[in-house]
Amino acid sequence: MDFDAFFIRRIAFFCSLTGLILLMISSNFFQEKLINLNEINENQLNEIVLIQGIVSDKKINFSGHLLFLINQEKNKMQVIAFNPSKELLELIQNEKKIKFTAKINEYNNEMQLILIKLKEK
Amino acid sequence: LIELIFWISLGILIGSITGIVPGIHSNNLIALIFLFSFFPALNISILILSAALMHSFADVIPSILFGAPEEATVFSVLAGHKFFLKGKGFQAIHLTLIGSMLAGITCFLIAPIFFLFLNKIEKILPELIPWILISVILLMIFEKNNLNFIKWNSLIIGLSGLLGIISLKMNTDFALLAGISGLFGASNAVYSLLNKPVIKKQKIEFSKINLIECIKWSSLSSVFACFTALLPGLTAGQTSLIAGKINKMSKKNYLVFVGGINTATQLMSLIVLFAIGKARTGTALGIQSLIELNLIELIQLFLIALIVLGIAFILSEFLAVKAINLMNKINYSEINLGVILLLFFFSSFFAGLNGIILFFTATAIGVLCNSLGVKKSTLMGFLLIPTILIYLGI
Numbered sequence: 001m002d003f004d005a006f007f008i009r010r011i012a013f014f015c016s017l018t019g020l021i022l023l024m025i026s027s028n029f030f031q032e033k034l035i036n037l038n039e040i041n042e043n044q045l046n047e048i049v050l051i052q053g054i055v056s057d058k059k060i061n062f063s064g065h066l067l068f069l070i071n072q073e074k075n076k077m078q079v080i081a082f083n084p085s086k087e088l089l090e091l092i093q094n095e096k097k098i099k100f101t102a103k104i105n106e107y108n109n110e111m112q113l114i115l116i117k118l119k120e121k
Numbered sequence: 122l123i124e125l126i127f128w129i130s131l132g133i134l135i136g137s138i139t140g141i142v143p144g145i146h147s148n149n150l151i152a153l154i155f156l157f158s159f160f161p162a163l164n165i166s167i168l169i170l171s172a173a174l175m176h177s178f179a180d181v182i183p184s185i186l187f188g189a190p191e192e193a194t195v196f197s198v199l200a201g202h203k204f205f206l207k208g209k210g211f212q213a214i215h216l217t218l219i220g221s222m223l224a225g226i227t228c229f230l231i232a233p234i235f236f237l238f239l240n241k242i243e244k245i246l247p248e249l250i251p252w253i254l255i256s257v258i259l260l261m262i263f264e265k266n267n268l269n270f271i272k273w274n275s276l277i278i279g280l281s282g283l284l285g286i287i288s289l290k291m292n293t294d295f296a297l298l299a300g301i302s303g304l305f306g307a308s309n310a311v312y313s314l315l316n317k318p319v320i321k322k323q324k325i326e327f328s329k330i331n332l333i334e335c336i337k338w339s340s341l342s343s344v345f346a347c348f349t350a351l352l353p354g355l356t357a358g359q360t361s362l363i364a365g366k367i368n369k370m371s372k373k374n375y376l377v378f379v380g381g382i383n384t385a386t387q388l389m390s391l392i393v394l395f396a397i398g399k400a401r402t403g404t405a406l407g408i409q410s411l412i413e414l415n416l417i418e419l420i421q422l423f424l425i426a427l428i429v430l431g432i433a434f435i436l437s438e439f440l441a442v443k444a445i446n447l448m449n450k451i452n453y454s455e456i457n458l459g460v461i462l463l464l465f466f467f468s469s470f471f472a473g474l475n476g477i478i479l480f481f482t483a484t485a486i487g488v489l490c491n492s493l494g495v496k497k498s499t500l501m502g503f504l505l506i507p508t509i510l511i512y513l514g515i
Contacts, residue, residue, distance in 0.1 A: 008312075019478055
């Protein structure tokens with residue numbers, strides 16, 4: 001049986017759109033996925049991830065940026081928040097559990113997170 | 122010496138199998154570490170390197186003959202398919218094998234220069250890469266001053282790009298496998314089943330080659346491989362696309378180039394690992410987890426690579442002849458059906474339910490691309506758009 005190009009085109013277009021919609025639903029496309037610190041590697045540089053953990057070693061460096069460690073069981077990673085607002089400085093406290101989105105970065109050959117937005121305070 | 126021969130031979134055997142079977146990426150060879158973890162680390166490193174190099178030679182065989190590519194061989198399918206339709210599939214394979222071998226050899230000359238400039242390139246290029254990739258996309262869309270051309274190219278880039286973004290979000294390496302298999306492999310097979318093109322019997326004839334041209338293009342592929350080996354997210358397929366847009370190459374030369382880039386990337390990733398301690402390929406990642414690569418070991422691995430390059434070339438040629446003889450006995454429609462089933466199996470096995478949906482969607486987009494008469498390279502939006510977003514930090 002031979003198929004005409006226009007028919008194939010329409011079917012293919014319909015299947016493409018349906019597939020994309022199904023994929024968005026099945027892969028929770030619009031929902032950010034929580035990442036464990038031990039899953040982060042150099043190949044994910046610049047990726048935006050959602051992290052949950054406990055704050056420790058909070059400090060402000062000489063440039064006024066906020067630095068702290070985020071801890072998940074045995075893993076920890078440094079997080080930096082550039083020019084933090086007063087509200088952010090109050091919300092991030094040692095021993096507090098927080099959830100935030102961050103960009104994966106590398107600084108002095110160490111993996112680091114750049115805080116983008118605090119999700120759960 | 123016997124021990125060395127054993128590990129090289131085993132690596133070549135494993136690389137031949139993973140290369141010939143469609144759908145297995147060379148990065149999966151890292152699993153060898155776990156299988157052979159009780160042997161000395163340097164021996165396993167030799168095994169991984171030999172397997173990866175052999176894989177980079179043998180994987181063009183299913184790509185060109187069965188249209189079943191992996192990311193690094195996408196462009197050998199696109200360029201090689203035209204040869205295949207004329208019954209010259211073997212010539213296309215032979216050209217890519219020449220490219221692989223010569224690029225591997227030229228790596229020995231380029232590697233010291235790359236080592237010297239590596240730090241500077243690493244600092245400058247990440248800033249430029251997204252803009253280079255955006256230029257490539259714009260070039261693909263506006264290549265012809267024709268409204269229909271622009272419209273259909275934009276549609277295919279948009280759909281494949283969206284698919285790429287979704288598969289990135291799926292957070293599994295196997296999403297890439299399912300996407301590439303559908304876009305470039307299964308879609309060709311489905312379209313062929315629907316249209317039944319006339320395929321000439323495959324002849325085993327060597328292509329007339331111009332050695333100077335081959336050396337020129339394989340050397341260029343080694344240079345481009347430096348970027349692929351250094352920059353995360355930049356793949357051999359993308360680099361081939363960029364090179365194809367920058368340089369005007371004949372189809373023969375392009376096959377030499379595409380063959381070379383895959384092999385050279387494996388070797389250049391060792392230089393990157395040695396110089397800055399970063400693993401950008403599965404091979405480098407495997408070796409990094411086994412040994413702290415020093416200069417002596419790097420030289421040893423490069424010398425072993427030289428042996429493997431020669432054997433891999435001869436063995437791949439032999440495998441290609443066997444595959445073509447087998448292929449000539451089977452009906453082309455049956456081959457296409459077999460390719461679809463095999464790629465479907467791998468996608469579903471490794472990537473689960475989402476992999477199946479991704480595979481079908483990618484196949485549909487690939488078929489749409491075929492039916493619109495849009496160049497298949499446009500489907501590279503699947504990799505280009507997510508990479509641009511990553512580099513721009515969006």
